[in-house]
Amino acid sequence: NASDVLAATPSVEVDADGKVSLRGNENVAVQINGRPTPIRGTQLASYLKQIPANIVDRIEVVPNPSAKYDPEGMAGIINIVLKANTDLGLSGGLNTGFANASRFNIGTNLGYQAGKLTLFGTYGFNSDDREIVGINDRERLDPTSGSSLSFTDQDIDGRNSNAGHNVSTNIDYKLTDKDVISNALSFNRRHSNDGALAGYTELDANRAFLERYVMDRDTRAKGLVIDNSLSWKRTIEPRKHELSTEVRFNRNKDDDNMLLWREPQNADGTSAGSHIQGEINATDAMSREFTAQLDYTRPLASKTKLESGLKEKIRWLDREFTVFKDPLGNGSWAPSSLSNDFTFEEKVHTGYGVLSQSVGKFDLQAGLRAEWANRTFDLAAQSFPYNYHSLFPSGVIMYKPSEQSQIKASYSRRIRRPGTQELNPFPVFFDQQNVFLGNPQLNPEYTDAYEFSVSKSGQLGSIQLSPFYRHTSDVIRVNLNTADTVDNREVTSISFENLDKADSWGTDLNGSLRLGPKFNGFAGFNLFKMVTDGGSQSALSSNAVTWSYRLNVTSQVSPTVILQANYWYRAPVNIEKGRFNAMQMTNITLRKKLDGDNMSVAVRFADPFDTMKFQVKAGDDNLTQITARKFGVRATYVTFQWNYGKPPKIRPPREEPAQPAPVFP
Numbered sequence: 001n002a003s004d005v006l007a008a009t010p011s012v013e014v015d016a017d018g019k020v021s022l023r024g025n026e027n028v029a030v031q032i033n034g035r036p037t038p039i040r041g042t043q044l045a046s047y048l049k050q051i052p053a054n055i056v057d058r059i060e061v062v063p064n065p066s067a068k069y070d071p072e073g074m075a076g077i078i079n080i081v082l083k084a085n086t087d088l089g090l091s092g093g094l095n096t097g098f099a100n101a102s103r104f105n106i107g108t109n110l111g112y113q114a115g116k117l118t119l120f121g122t123y124g125f126n127s128d129d130r131e132i133v134g135i136n137d138r139e140r141l142d143p144t145s146g147s148s149l150s151f152t153d154q155d156i157d158g159r160n161s162n163a164g165h166n167v168s169t170n171i172d173y174k175l176t177d178k179d180v181i182s183n184a185l186s187f188n189r190r191h192s193n194d195g196a197l198a199g200y201t202e203l204d205a206n207r208a209f210l211e212r213y214v215m216d217r218d219t220r221a222k223g224l225v226i227d228n229s230l231s232w233k234r235t236i237e238p239r240k241h242e243l244s245t246e247v248r249f250n251r252n253k254d255d256d257n258m259l260l261w262r263e264p265q266n267a268d269g270t271s272a273g274s275h276i277q278g279e280i281n282a283t284d285a286m287s288r289e290f291t292a293q294l295d296y297t298r299p300l301a302s303k304t305k306l307e308s309g310l311k312e313k314i315r316w317l318d319r320e321f322t323v324f325k326d327p328l329g330n331g332s333w334a335p336s337s338l339s340n341d342f343t344f345e346e347k348v349h350t351g352y353g354v355l356s357q358s359v360g361k362f363d364l365q366a367g368l369r370a371e372w373a374n375r376t377f378d379l380a381a382q383s384f385p386y387n388y389h390s391l392f393p394s395g396v397i398m399y400k401p402s403e404q405s406q407i408k409a410s411y412s413r414r415i416r417r418p419g420t421q422e423l424n425p426f427p428v429f430f431d432q433q434n435v436f437l438g439n440p441q442l443n444p445e446y447t448d449a450y451e452f453s454v455s456k457s458g459q460l461g462s463i464q465l466s467p468f469y470r471h472t473s474d475v476i477r478v479n480l481n482t483a484d485t486v487d488n489r490e491v492t493s494i495s496f497e498n499l500d501k502a503d504s505w506g507t508d509l510n511g512s513l514r515l516g517p518k519f520n521g522f523a524g525f526n527l528f529k530m531v532t533d534g535g536s537q538s539a540l541s542s543n544a545v546t547w548s549y550r551l552n553v554t555s556q557v558s559p560t561v562i563l564q565a566n567y568w569y570r571a572p573v574n575i576e577k578g579r580f581n582a583m584q585m586t587n588i589t590l591r592k593k594l595d596g597d598n599m600s601v602a603v604r605f606a607d608p609f610d611t612m613k614f615q616v617k618a619g620d621d622n623l624t625q626i627t628a629r630k631f632g633v634r635a636t637y638v639t640f641q642w643n644y645g646k647p648p649k650i651r652p653p654r655e656e657p658a659q660p661a662p663v664f665p
Contacts, residue, residue: 002051002080007568007587009059012078020048022061022076029072031079048080051166054095054641055109055122057081063468064410064451067352067367067394068295068307071415076449082122082168097639099606101632102129116174127163130632132156132196136625138433138492143621150210151203152433158196158217160632165189181232188225195219199265200432212265212272215432221256240305241298248291256283261329278326280333285319303358307367311350317420318343321428338487340426346375346417354394365396377423377440384423384440390415405456412449418442418476422496427486435486437495445498447472461512461520468506468528475502475532480577482623492625499541504530522552532576546573560593578618585612585633604637 007014014020022028030048062069063076092110107124136154141147168186175181196217202210229248236242260279264272293311300306323336354367369392377384394412401407421428424438453466477499484493506528514520527547534541548570555563569584586609591602615628 002053002056003048005053005056005059006048006078006080009061009078012059012061020078022063022078029070029077031077033080033082051080051082051124054093054107055082055124063466064394064396064412064449066354066365066396066412067369067392068309068354071369071371071390071392071413072417076414093641093643095639095641097602097637099635099637101635103127103635103637118170118172120170122166122168124166125164126166127161129159129161130635132158132160132629132631134627134629136431136433136627138623138625140623141621146621148205150205151207153201153203154198154431154433156196156198156629158194158198160192160194162190162192164191178236179232179234181230183228183230185228186226189223191220191222193218193220198431199269201267209267212267212269214263214265216261216263217258219256219258221254223252223254225253226251237299239297242296244295246291246293248289250287250289252285252287254283254285257281276329278329278333279336280322280324282322283319284322285317287315287317289313289315300355305356307352307354307356309352311348311352313346313348313350315346316344319420321426336487338427338429340424341380342420342424342426343378344376344420344423346373348373361400363396363398363400365394367394368392369394373417375417377420379425379440386441386443388444390444390446404458405454407454409452410450414447414449416445416447416476418444418496422476427493429487429491432489433491435484435491435493437486437493439496442476442496443474443498445472445474445476459514461514463511464508466508466510468508470504472502472504473500474498475500477502477532477534477576480618480620482620482625492623500533502530502532504528518556520554522550524550534576542574542576544574547571562591562593564589564591575616575618577620578616581615581617583612583614599642600640602637602639602641604639606637607634610634 003014003020006012006020012020012022020028020030058081060079060081061076062079065077069077092108094106094108096106098104105124105126107122109120109122111118111120113119134156136156138152138154140149140151142149166186166188168184170182170184172180172182194217198215198217199212200215201212204210227248227250229246231244231246233242233244258281260281262277262279264274266272291311291313293309295307295309297305297307318341320341321339323338324333325336326333349372350369352367352369354365357364370389371392372389374385374387376386392413392415394410396408396410398406398408418439420438421436422438422442423440424436425440426438428436430436448471449468450470451466451468453464455462455464457463475498476496479495479497481493481495484491486493506526508524508526510522510524512520512522525547526549527545529545530542531544532542548568550566550568552566553564557563565586565588567584567586570582572582573580585607587604587606588608589602589604591600593600612633613628613630615626617624617626619625
């Protein structure tokens with residue numbers, strides 16, 4: 001799927017939950033064919049898993065995009081370019097696979113062109129079932145002496161099952177030789193069933209048994225995303241003189257229901273005979289997004305180009321969260337004070353201009369984007385409006401002394417708008433010991449990003465060095481309160497604060513090696529340091545250094561057999577009030593071609609050494625907490641791919657990067 005393709009892309013990381021990051025920063029904007037994805041967070045991770053890998057043409061990584069592009073995504077833009085707009089005749093493909101860990105996927109695409117009409121469609125189904133095990137151990141401390149007061153040991157054993165259907169269609173019709181009208185429609189239907197048993201053992205300061213209880217959690221969720229865009233484009237001179245418009249509407253419906261049972265137990269795990277308590281959490285959410293934009297590109301001289309445009313984006317979200325409790329376990333369900341509703345509306349009005357100029361071996365670009373934005377976050381009895389305007393300059397200087405070498409310096413200003421989960425002040429428990437509490441008064445954070453890169457390519461491969469520096473103001477960070485009480489429970493609450501600033505700097509070093517037609521490899525290394533100034537929240541200040549590297553090797557064992565292996569490692573890193581342990585993973589794939597290039601079968605070993613796991617230690621003077629998870633990534637996949645008809649010839653998507661960007665197939 002698309003998530004796997006991203007995981008194999010230099011500088012891009014995908015964790016076990018499917019969250020995407022660029023150079024260790026999760027605040028990256030993910031686009032599909034140059035258009036921002038309207039879904040975020042865990043929904044985006046689930047959506048990417050529903051896109052079959054066989055319809056992904058390439059991945060474009062743009063760390064410093066120009067003012068033409070939406071400024072959201074502090075680390076830059078990752079653009080997933082899908083195969084579309086096939087030319088001439090009938091063509092298509094079928095891709096299917098299964099794994100030993102109850103995982104299955106199938107995908108197909110079909111393209112047809114006749115005269116002025118071009119049709120393209122895809123379908124994908126993905127089913128993923130995996131075991132999740134872990135621990136969450138807490139030690140309460142005396143803040144004065146530092147001695148232990150009590151312990152809570154939590155063990156987790158569960159399964160996560162996800163499945164979804166993804167359908168997309170694209171229609172292009174040539175009105176004239178210069179005018180094309182297009183409509184793109186996609187549906188994504190997903191559902192999940194998560195079950196887990198979490199045992200909590202309470203111990204005194206000497207680790208003597210006090211009590212034990214088990215939480216039995218059953219979560220069922222379903223969602224439907226519908227996205228439709230209608231566009232018109234007039235091409236007077238390709239990529240030099242063009243006018244385009246687009247209207248887009250997205251609707252996302254989510255329904256989640258969670259049933260919890262709390263059973264007291266003895267030290268040996270047998271029932272304590274007390275009544276079983278029950279709790280039901282039901283979430284009903286509906287989000288809609290409307291976008292209209294106009295883009296115009298025209299030459300001002302033989303080597304000068306002006307790009308300008310307007311954009312209007314409106315986003316609505318309505319969410320109802322209902323909690324019922326059965327404290328005696330006798331079916332007497334009653335509403336809880338944890339129930340809450342909120343509505344969210346955000347409007348962003350945008351105008352931009354970008355001027356590009358070529359002077360000899362130099363390419364110059366300068367741009368400015370202006371935004372006027374307002375958001376409203378409404379609770380039942382309180383409203384939190386926030387209005388703001390922003391300027392986003394950008395600039396690029398590129399020097400090409402030869403066709404094989406390039407030197408580039410770039411700058412852009414980015415924004416990260418807080419999500420609704422970060423704004424919602426009502427408590428949301430994700431287990432019995434930890435709770436989210438949003439902050440409706442959060443401000444957006446702004447980042448000024450600078451990058452300098454030098455690249456050289458030749459017959460044996462290429463090398464690229466990219467030092468970078470980022471300065472962030474009003475930085476949004478997690479505030480961990482280890483001595484909080486919510487719903488009559490002693491919990492660790494996770495809230496969000498705007499801190500003064502954060503500075504990060506580092507470098508990327510990427511290189512490829514080609515030793516004839518039978519061997520090629522890639523290696524990437526990333527090193528960065530981040531210093532966060534908490535200001536008045538000095539306890540949230542941090543100073544961290546981390547690094548990561550990635551290796552990818554491909555060998556043609558025979559004319560029809562290809563062996564590929566990749567390895568990824570991220571070093572430990574300090575965070576506010578805590579530290580993440582190192583993470584690593586390996587993938588090995590053996591592919592056999594059948595019937596030329598039209599058919600192939602492959603075996604992929606995901607995480608064969610079972611090393612992909614997550615562990616973090618966090619706390620303060622009141623408490624230390626160690627959380628560890630294994631996500632069941634290890635599996636053996638067998639896939640089959642068949643292409644029929646004429647090979648598709650891909651025309652460029654509607655938007656092209658306005659500046660050179662690394663492109664990885």
